[in-house]
Amino acid sequence: MTTLKEGLNEIRQKERSDLSINQKFIKALLVFIFGAVMGVLAKYTDGTLIGLIGTYLGIWIFIATLISVHSKTPEEAALHVFAFFVAMLLAYYIYSMKLFGFFPSYYFLG
Secondary structure (H helix, E strand, C coil): CCCHHHHHHHHCCCCCCCCCHHHHHHHHHHHHHHHHHHHHHHHHCCCCCHHHHHHCHHHHHHHHHHHHHCCCCHHHHHHHHHHHHHHHHHHHHHHHHHHHCCCCHHHHHC
16 A cells, blocks of 8 residues: 555656756746736726636636646745745735725735
8 A cells, every 4th residue: 555645756756857046046036027917917907807807716726727837846836836926916916006005904914
């Protein structure tokens, strides 16, 4: 009988990333920038028909899944998805602050 960890290792082998530290940083920065663009786009389209797509959780889960699938290792996937969501939320609420003149810290911290 195999353990759960051995069974999961058979499904997806852990790949070694051959990228240098600079390349990893640039890749994470690109994901961060993509998250910021998506955050601004989500706020810009609020209240429109296109903006309704961003209100559903499924689109954000789909994007996070795509980001994680295109990462070499599980650690990179976790870092990239985290960077994406942090950038998306920051951009969304900073853009809201610029538009409306106040920062909803209660919602941001929640």
